[in-house]
Amino acid sequence: MKLPDQLHQEIQNLGAILGQTIAKDQGVETLTKIETIRELGKTSRDDEEAFKQLFNQFNNSSNHELLVLSRAFAKFLNLANIAEQEYANTVEGEELTGKEKTREEFFDKLKDSSLSKEQIQKAINALSIDLVLTAHPTEVSRRTMIQKFNEINHCLRGKPFGSSVPSVSRRLEDLITQSWHSNEIRSQRPTPIDEAKWGFAVIEQTLWNAVPRFIKELKSQVKEHADIELPENFSPVKFSSWMGGDRDGNPFVTSDVTESVLLLARWEAADLFIRDIKSLIGELSMTTANEELKAATQNSEEPYRHILKQLRQQLRDTRAELEAKVTTGQWNESNVMHDNQQLLEPLLLCYRSLVECGMDSVANGKLMDTLIRARCFGIFLVKLDIRQHSERHSQVIEEITQSLGLGSYQQWGEEHKQEFLVKELSSNRPLIPLSWQPSDDVREVLDTLKLIARQNPEALGIYIISMASEVSDVLAVQLLLKACGLTFKLPIAPLFETLDDLNNAEQVIQKLFANVDYRDYMDGHQYVMVGYSDSAKDAGVLSAAWAQYQAQENLVKLCRQEDIKLTLFHGRGGTIGRGGGPAHSAILSQPPGSLAGGFRVTEQGETIRLKFGTTRVAQKSLALYANAILEAMILPPPEPKAEWREVMHKLSDLACEHYRDYVKSNDQFVTYFRQATPEQELGRLPLGSRPSKRKKDNSIESLRAIPWIFAWAQNRLVLPAWLGATQAIQELYEQGAKEPLLAMKEHWPFFTTRLDMLEMVFVKADPAISAIYEEILVEDALKPIGESLRTQLKNDLKFILEFTGKESLMQNEPWNKASIRLRASYLAPLHLMQVVLLQRLREMPEVDNQHVITQAMMITIAGIAAGIRNTG
Known part of the structure; x- marks a missing residue:
């Protein structure tokens, strides 16, 4: 299969604009050189002589020339990706890629099944999708460049695909010129706060609008195909984050950083909801209201506006106090909204009144969008997960036992550790000595736990223990949280990463359930994180996949026997070596019953851009997840023989x-x-x-x-x-x-x-x-x-x-294959440039001219990643 003519034409149009931009900046001679390289790249896969010519071309180029050339090819690959992404979401594109067919097939399967309407509704009501946004350690593109790419997406959407519309072409020329004359690569390593802000920007720019559209469309499809009316409060999707909370192996994520990220998330949420409420105030000018709303507004002439203006002021006060806290460290906490019900209640008051007064269409318009956002994001925006390595918790208890004269905790056997932890969990005396002076590393762990204890549970996701392998790894966290003043039950999730740990997961969790204190603490709901990256690095992709499958299967069976809800958390990356790949097939390949407790998965920087880079793509990605999860729940795959x-x-x-x-x-x-x-x-x-x-x-x-x-x-x-x-x-x-x-x-x-x-x-x-x-x-x-x-x-x-x-x-999969082939000829030059740059970088001292080489190197890295996709 060849990619459609309209897509080829669109890619050529974008490439032509890029070429004109380069010619204006670098001269026609440079553009001619780029075209020569492009033609050699097309034939180099099958022509050894062309391959050698390409390499010699780069080997004889100066560092500055390589910088210009690498930028040109990386830019083109990004533009090709944008065009392809947009085409894939047209009607014709969906037919070619099979996305629409996948959705239709699911509802056809439902109709053909022997399931009752009640069974289907029960499964849909239980639908739970928790997408955990994480930073990409190999992401080099600046946020400003990603925003320009998103603008180009919008331009392509505003005209027939492959055509040339003068006004759109002028805007594309503007954006591509901006892109060419901007640094696409950050010059400094991002901080964890920078990464968190990038995550917030994704919510603001795409997910804020995509989530209401997805939920409304899903409700409509369920009504049309299954004749089921989903309730007003149907809220199957939420977002969590590791940005600013994942401290495993990252010394830059401190308790202060985590606190700043929590505050900034609340500020961003307040700011976004202020915009929503302002729009609603402009629309809800109606005077007819039910008795409940009239009483709440003292019979105001415009009751909806009255109640919404009060909410807007609360949000403004919240935003102002959060800003003061972030910038000065001081705030009046009594002026801050602390509970999501404070946001939901006035919105629901307006909603009920509109419905009772026969204005359903108004209630289910913009107000419903805001209600959906309030349930999905709320005043905390995302739930922040905390992740820490098991060794760090062990180190804390080691210093405590040493200071108390009890010996070396880390030298004890597993049974001795459990005895100590269980005894301390049931004790009323403080674990931490008053006069004790911990090391800096231990103090940092304790400061983080104390920070957690001060938060509203709605602001937090779960606590993940990396490299968990024993019951003591979980009990240690439970004990330390208690010692640091935690008064609510924060879910604790062991992360089983290596092959041995996955194979032993069932045994560890079974022993954990046998502990009375822990069983009471976990309150009938256990989270377990399944590691894809380290298990594949440890044992290879096939062995890791089978270990992951068996671990999930065994844990599902165990929790069913113990009458405990199990939520499996999948630590997947974008690449296949880290559990990535097409979401639909990945979900349907999981063991039967593994989705009963909800679907929770990491979405990393690169995959966030691919799946949620624009509102329309984000909406369709959420729909793809929902359809696959519902199919796996309602029509589960067969048990293996x-x-x-x-x-x-x-x-x-x-x-x-x-x-x-x-x-x-x-x-x-x-x-x-x-x-x-x-x-x-x-x-x-x-x-x-x-x-x-x-x-x-x-x-x-x-x-x-x-x-x-x-x-x-x-x-x-x-x-x-x-x-x-x-x-x-x-x-x-x-x-x-x-x-x-x-x-x-x-x-x-x-x-x-x-x-x-x-x-x-x-x-x-x-x-x-x-x-x-x-x-x-x-x-x-x-x-x-x-x-x-x-x-x-x-x-x-x-x-x-x-x-x-x-x-x-x-x-x-002809579409995917053609897509990969399209980019291959543009990748070859980038690879050969990278080889030349690596050779020069390794041979030269860390002095003169290394900055240009380093910059060119980063651009080849980003360009190759854009061309291959699913790289991290």
């Missing part, structure tokens, strides 16, 4: 063995990785606020999973997303497991999804590109590692086609 489980166990063991043979058994592998990818340079660039390593050593274990995966994507080997998986399938297939494997491929969504993901990875991988990185950047002694990996990749690709019976990769 016993034979399939046995095969998966064998596949998992084999895949893990093959993965670790490469990654962990070869003591030269880390050195190869660091030479063949820009991993070392990523750590020095001003990307996210968080350091790229947890610990200062050279082991793979010390690396964060995100830069590990991101670096492999940059050199197009994309290793973490495929290594070991297909090799294991091929071995079992050839050893006699052909029949069950083929049955799994046809009938088990979990396994089918894994195969689809592998195909997508293989399309994005490019052995020729990775070979160039190796040839130029890797010492000769290490090159056999890369040669072996590329040979394995080619073997895997050949087998996956044989096994799936397809002539080509992604045969059933």
Whole structure:
């Protein structure tokens, strides 16, 4: 399949405007050079001579020329992405991508099912989507540039696709010129507060309008297709955040930072609701009201405006006090709104009156939009999660036990730790000695917990414990929260990340439920976070996926037996190596029953832009989530057969063995990785606020999973997303497991999804590109590692086609395949520029001219990420 002519024309139009802009700034000669490179890029995939010409072109260019060229190709890829995104949301685009078909198929399945109307309504009423916004540690684009891209989106929406409208073309020229003459890359590393403000901007610019539209559309579809009238207070979606709350491995997220982010979120919420209320005051001029509203407004002539003006003043006072608190540290807390009911009650008062007085259309217009926002965002805007590493809690208790003369807590066995924690939880005496002076690290943990204790529970999400592996990891947090004055029950979620921790998750949670104090504390609702990144880094993508599936399945069964509500929290990233990929298939591949307690998932910087970058895209992304979750709840996937489980166990063991043979058994592998990818340079660039390593050593274990995966994507080997998986399938297939494997491929969504993901990875991988990185950047002694990996990749690709019976990769997804192919010719120049820049950066001292190289390097990183997508 080729992409539609209208899309090609739109991309050409945008490219032409960009070319004119570059010619005006850099001269026609530079534009001619760019066009030559573009043509070579198109043929370089199949023409070795063109490939060499391209490399020589860049090798003979100055650093400044590389900066200009990298900017040109990165800009073009971003413009192509914008055009493609907009086209995908036209009527024609939805037909081609299958999005509309997916929605229609779900309601058709409902009609064909034997489910009663009551069963369907019960499931829809239970729909719960909690999207957790997180910063992207490898995001380099400035917020101002993202805003310009959003403006270009709006321009394309204002005309027939692929056409040229003079007024729109002038505006596009304006925006592209602004973009070209602006620094697209931040010059300083963002602070956690900067990242939080970026998250707030996403809410303001897109989600604020997308959420009401999504909920209203869903209500309408349910009414049309299932004849079910959903209640006025139907509110299935909410947003949480890690920005300013995730301190695992990030020393820059302090208690002061967290407090500032909480205050700024409330300020942003007040400001947004003031705008809403101002609009409502302008509209609700009616004089007819019910007795309840009349009494509340002392029979005011314009009762709706009367009540809304009071609310507006409360919001203004709140905003003013929050601003004073942020800027001076002082405020009059009595003037601040503290409870979301203070926002909801006057709005509901107006709503009830309008409905009772026959003005339903008015009640369900802008007022309903504001009510939806009040329930979704409220006066706290987002619920802030707090995440901390289990070692930090252990360190706090270690210092306490040492100061009390009780010995070393960290040296105790698990049973001894639990005995101590249980005893202290039931004790009324203070845990923390009055005269005790903790270390700075311990004081910071305690200051954070004390801050949490002072908050309204509505402002907080859950407390996540990274690298949790034992019952004591959870009880330690419960005890420390109690010691710091917590009076409400903040949910505590262990994060099971490694293969061993996932395999032991059920046992740990079962022991936790046996603890009377904890069982009372968790109040019938347990959150468990499933780690995708570290488990894949630890064991490979296939073994990790099976461990995640079994852990979820076992936890669902356990909680059902214990009559406890379970909410599974999926720590996914954008890339397949971190659990990413198409949301619909990912949700439907989860174990049956795993969504009964709601769906909670991380959305990272890059995926936030792709899924929620514009209001229309955000609305459709929310609808996609809702349809997939409802389908999984109402029409759950089949349980895997016993034979399939046995095969998966064998596949998992084999895949893990093959993965670790490469990654962990070869003591030269880390050195190869660091030479063949820009991993070392990523750590020095001003990307996210968080350091790229947890610990200062050279082991793979010390690396964060995100830069590990991101670096492999940059050199197009994309290793973490495929290594070991297909090799294991091929071995079992050839050893006699052909029949069950083929049955799994046809009938088990979990396994089918894994195969689809592998195909997508293989399309994005490019052995020729990775070979160039190796040839130029890797010492000769290490090159056999890369040669072996590329040979394995080619073997895997050949087998996956044989096994799936397809002539080509992604045969059933022609749109996505064509989209990837479109960007390939523009990616090749960026990769070759990056290789040249890496070589120069590594050879030169950290002095003269490095700034230009560093800037060009960041642009190639951002451009490659834009071209590949799903990179972090």
